[in-house]
Amino acid sequence: MKTGKSNVVQAVILAALGLAAVLSLALPQLFRVEREPPLLSLSVMLRDTDSSAWTAARQGMEQAADELGAELRFLTLTVAGDSGEQETLLLREIEDGAAALVVVPADPAALSSALDQWLVVCPAVTLESPMKGAAGTVSPDNALLGRQLAEALAEDWDGGTVLLLDTAGSCAGIMDRLAAAEMALTEAGIPAQRINALPEENCRWLMAFEPAATQQAAERKEAEGKSYSLYGVGAATAITAQLERGNIAAMAAWSDYAAGYLAVRRAVSAAQGEEGKVVPLPFSVLREEDIYAPENQKLLFPIMSSSSR
Amino acid sequence: MNVFRCLAAQWAERYRKMSIQMVLSLSFTAVAAAGMLLMSVSLIWRFSSASEQLVAENSQRVLAQANLNLDSYLRRMMRISDTVYYRSIKNTDLAEGDITGDLALLYEENRDDLVSLAVFDGQGGLVSAVPLTALKQDAKTVDSDWFQAASQSMENLHFSTPHVQNIFDDPDYPYRWVVSLSRHVQLTRDGATERGVLLVDMSFSGVEQVCRDVTLGSGGYLYLIDGDGELIYHPRQQLIYAGLLEENNRAAASYRDGSRQERFQGQSRQVTVKTMGYTGWKLVGVAPAASWPASSSQLPLFGLTLLLFSIFLMAFLNFLISARISDPILRLERSIRELDNGLTGVEIEEGGCYEVQRLSHAVASMVSTMRHLMDDIVRQESRKRRSELEVLQSQINPHFLYNTLDSVIWMTESGQQKEAIQMVTSLARLFRISLSRGKSIIPLADELEHARHYMTIQQMRFKNKFTTVIEAKPGTGELYTLKLIIQPLLENAIYHGCASSEDDGMIRVTAYRDGEDLLIDVEDNGLGMRPELASSLLDEDRPETRTGGSGIGVRNVHQRVSLTFGEGYGLTIFSEPDEGTLVRVRLPALSREEAERCQQGEEL
Numbered sequence: 001m002k003t004g005k006s007n008v009v010q011a012v013i014l015a016a017l018g019l020a021a022v023l024s025l026a027l028p029q030l031f032r033v034e035r036e037p038p039l040l041s042l043s044v045m046l047r048d049t050d051s052s053a054w055t056a057a058r059q060g061m062e063q064a065a066d067e068l069g070a071e072l073r074f075l076t077l078t079v080a081g082d083s084g085e086q087e088t089l090l091l092r093e094i095e096d097g098a099a100a101l102v103v104v105p106a107d108p109a110a111l112s113s114a115l116d117q118w119l120v121v122c123p124a125v126t127l128e129s130p131m132k133g134a135a136g137t138v139s140p141d142n143a144l145l146g147r148q149l150a151e152a153l154a155e156d157w158d159g160g161t162v163l164l165l166d167t168a169g170s171c172a173g174i175m176d177r178l179a180a181a182e183m184a185l186t187e188a189g190i191p192a193q194r195i196n197a198l199p200e201e202n203c204r205w206l207m208a209f210e211p212a213a214t215q216q217a218a219e220r221k222e223a224e225g226k227s228y229s230l231y232g233v234g235a236a237t238a239i240t241a242q243l244e245r246g247n248i249a250a251m252a253a254w255s256d257y258a259a260g261y262l263a264v265r266r267a268v269s270a271a272q273g274e275e276g277k278v279v280p281l282p283f284s285v286l287r288e289e290d291i292y293a294p295e296n297q298k299l300l301f302p303i304m305s306s307s308s309r
Numbered sequence: 310m311n312v313f314r315c316l317a318a319q320w321a322e323r324y325r326k327m328s329i330q331m332v333l334s335l336s337f338t339a340v341a342a343a344g345m346l347l348m349s350v351s352l353i354w355r356f357s358s359a360s361e362q363l364v365a366e367n368s369q370r371v372l373a374q375a376n377l378n379l380d381s382y383l384r385r386m387m388r389i390s391d392t393v394y395y396r397s398i399k400n401t402d403l404a405e406g407d408i409t410g411d412l413a414l415l416y417e418e419n420r421d422d423l424v425s426l427a428v429f430d431g432q433g434g435l436v437s438a439v440p441l442t443a444l445k446q447d448a449k450t451v452d453s454d455w456f457q458a459a460s461q462s463m464e465n466l467h468f469s470t471p472h473v474q475n476i477f478d479d480p481d482y483p484y485r486w487v488v489s490l491s492r493h494v495q496l497t498r499d500g501a502t503e504r505g506v507l508l509v510d511m512s513f514s515g516v517e518q519v520c521r522d523v524t525l526g527s528g529g530y531l532y533l534i535d536g537d538g539e540l541i542y543h544p545r546q547q548l549i550y551a552g553l554l555e556e557n558n559r560a561a562a563s564y565r566d567g568s569r570q571e572r573f574q575g576q577s578r579q580v581t582v583k584t585m586g587y588t589g590w591k592l593v594g595v596a597p598a599a600s601w602p603a604s605s606s607q608l609p610l611f612g613l614t615l616l617l618f619s620i621f622l623m624a625f626l627n628f629l630i631s632a633r634i635s636d637p638i639l640r641l642e643r644s645i646r647e648l649d650n651g652l653t654g655v656e657i658e659e660g661g662c663y664e665v666q667r668l669s670h671a672v673a674s675m676v677s678t679m680r681h682l683m684d685d686i687v688r689q690e691s692r693k694r695r696s697e698l699e700v701l702q703s704q705i706n707p708h709f710l711y712n713t714l715d716s717v718i719w720m721t722e723s724g725q726q727k728e729a730i731q732m733v734t735s736l737a738r739l740f741r742i743s744l745s746r747g748k749s750i751i752p753l754a755d756e757l758e759h760a761r762h763y764m765t766i767q768q769m770r771f772k773n774k775f776t777t778v779i780e781a782k783p784g785t786g787e788l789y790t791l792k793l794i795i796q797p798l799l800e801n802a803i804y805h806g807c808a809s810s811e812d813d814g815m816i817r818v819t820a821y822r823d824g825e826d827l828l829i830d831v832e833d834n835g836l837g838m839r840p841e842l843a844s845s846l847l848d849e850d851r852p853e854t855r856t857g858g859s860g861i862g863v864r865n866v867h868q869r870v871s872l873t874f875g876e877g878y879g880l881t882i883f884s885e886p887d888e889g890t891l892v893r894v895r896l897p898a899l900s901r902e903e904a905e906r907c908q909q910g911e912e913l
Binding site for chain 1: 327328330331334338471472473475482484486513517545546547548550551552553610613614617618620621624625628
């Protein structure tokens with residue numbers, strides 16, 4: 001009787017040990033499968049036809065894609081700010097199996113309506129402007145940026161009307177900057193007026209709220225010898241050069257590299273079903289004399305090299 | 310403490326109840342498992358240490374190579390600086406000649422590594438420069454770090470941290486990142502010497518190219534800092550500049566050369582530092598602990614698999630070995646228990662290892678000896694008892710002898726000589742058969758003859774108050790029987806059956822075969838008795854009562870038969886009050902040869 005019980009106990013011990021050994025052999029295989037996720041396909045679409053102003057952002061995107069196991073497809077519009085074309089191209093990307101989208105929306109509201117039913121299966125992360133239904137927006141605090149840029153102008157202001165260059169169309173993020181600047185100027189008792197295009201006549205003060213408009217206004221000032229003081233946004237080399245040459249009085253700048261990196265990082269996590277929140281990008285309002293401060297060098301002049309690992 | 314005592318007591322109790330096989334196998338397995346666990350932990354620890362050491366050595370080797378490459382690169386830059394200074398500046402009076410040609414030549418030879426070459430006077434004014442030849446209007450040369458470092462420490466060459474060179478007027482505004490190599494130089498102008506600064510702007514990509522291809526295993530990387538911990542190169546430099554990543558470069562600046570463990574942002578990693586000779590820059594190799602071979606999740610799992618499989622094998626072997634050791638002991642114990650329970654014919658198996666074989670052999674030998682001793686004792690006791698009974702039955706009741714002789718005297722005195730002679734003759738024959746030359750087993754015919762003579766004497770004494778019929782059925786003529794077994798039964802029949810009866814008595818003795826047995830019935834028609842009384846007559850515990858017969862009890866006859874032939878043989882008494890009694894003797898049907906063997910004490 002006792003021997004029979006012993007045999008049962010021994011059989012149970014042997015079975016448990018054997019099972020444990022087999023399990024410990026099988027576990028590494030399970031881990032190995034988990035460690036090799038497939039590459040995620042991300043589609044990136046800007047609202048400009050020329051992506052040279054987004055070089056740093058693109059570098060940041062590629063860095064993030066390299067680190068997080070994603071594959072980027074960059075798409076360019078044939079007409080700048082063409083919301084319809086943007087919708088068509090993005091829908092085609094979704095149908096082609098894009099895991100997530102990174103978009104600079106030309107018209108956030110229209111794009112949101114067009115992609116509404118697809119955003120569940122293919123999350124989108126926007127740059128510059130927020131969009132309803134998007135998994136996140138990577139941009140500075142647009143209202144704060146507009147306000148601080150207006151405050152910089154107010155420091156220099158000695159009379160005259162400030163022209164606010166409204167070139168954003170339906171781009172909500174740019175509109176937020178403009179509205180906040182307008183409000184800050186009004187609060188400071190500075191007369192402000194919105195215009196839709198660069199003024200033909202001479203003016204004293206001009207504010208632009210997107211990089212392309214800023215660069216265009218600075219180049220025109222230099223070319224035509226305009227005397228307005230320009231306050232703009234952007235961190236591209238061309239805009240920085242205009243700031244250095246004195247064609248821009250002050251500009252709000254942020255790291256496009258960081259913006260690109262964060263956008264792809266958030267897009268990857270959204271494609272993997274993770275919730276997340278994007279913190280607004282830090283920005284600085286710079287004048288000519290600030291350009292070569294060590295921290296601003298790091299902000300304005302990304303090391304354009306093959307430093308990506 | 311009480312808990313430990315309680316556990317110890319429980320374990321001791323459990324140990325007492327365990328089988329020897331269980332104790333052996335569990336003990337061996339536990340000891341083996343503990344040993345293997347210790348060995349595994351020791352091996353993993355050793356492997357981990359060796360792996361860590363290997364990673365450190367690998368990092369140091371890689372850093373040494375990177376240091377060589379970087380040092381070679383920087384020395385090349387220093388040679389350019391030396392060439393400009395010693396072959397051009399020192400040999401040229403600026404009032405008479407120009408060094409721009411020499412600078413341009415050197416620049417062209419090294420344009421992949423150089424951004425610009427420039428010489429400044431003590432006030433920061435440009436003396437000569439290539440490829441750009443003009444300064445920005447607002448260039449603050451004197452305030453630049455590289456200018457001040459060269460002015461303050463004149464005997465050395467100074468390397469700056471990476472920065473965007475902003476003093477030259479370049480219509481393209483390329484904003485190139487450079488590392489500036491500056492030194493104090495002595496300019497000659499109109500025969501007089503004056504202070505100046507020589508600037509060699511190295512392209513940052515030159516430093517980067519030396520560092521970027523250095524790999525430190527999976528997940529490892531290398532970065533470069535100056536003596537204050539300021540970052541010069543990092544593979545994710547722009548992420549750090551953008552504030553998206555942090556590096557422990559400030560702390561690394563205080564590390565001495567060699568490898569050490571550090572914990573940064575919750576991650577353990579090995580940091581190897583190599584200080585470059587001239588510049589004081591530090592190459593820092595980072596190997597995250599997660600990338601070490603020893604920290605791989607595969608290693609502990611592989612170790613666990615080995616451990617479990619080893620324990621499994623050891624347990625299997627232990628169970629087999631313990632079973633091989635304990636099974637013979639258990640079988641021996643079971644045999645002894647069976648013996649203890651009185652089973653006969655139990656075989657003691659002499660198996661197992663040597664000691665157990667010896668033990669089994671000793672027990673088997675002891676059991677055999679005990680059996681023989683017990684058989685001897687039983688045989689001796691049986692023989693002794695039978696002898697006693699034979700002695701008892703061989704004694705003639707003195708009353709019987711006295712009464713018989715008294716009857717002979719009375720017959721002689723009364724002239725009944727013929728009857729007297731018959732009685733004496735019967736008595737003589739009775740004695741002769743009783744003696745039978747000392748044999749205890751005699752032919753059935755003799756026994757019946759003995760009964761007949763006894764009844765002759767008794768009939769004469771009792772004046773034929775009863776009649777006797779003695780007959781032997783066919784097939785019994787050659788059989789043998791224990792002697793003097795019928796006479797006590799006849800005596801009982803006379804004294805307890807017929808003597809007190811008022812009717813004429815009838816005593817019948819019948820011998821016949823029943824298969825392999827011989828049956829002898831002694832039947833009377835006397836008073837009889839209750840069946841309960843009849844069945845208790847043979848009870849050994851019943852007190853012995855003397856009868857008025859020959860003095861040899863019925864029970865003695867039964868015991869003699871049982872002792873001689875076994876429990877299956879003996880007497881059976883059937884009786885009913887007023888109807889008579891039948892006493893049946895069951896014996897084996899012995900032939901002559903069997904009787905002789907039995908006589909010699911052999912088993913049937």
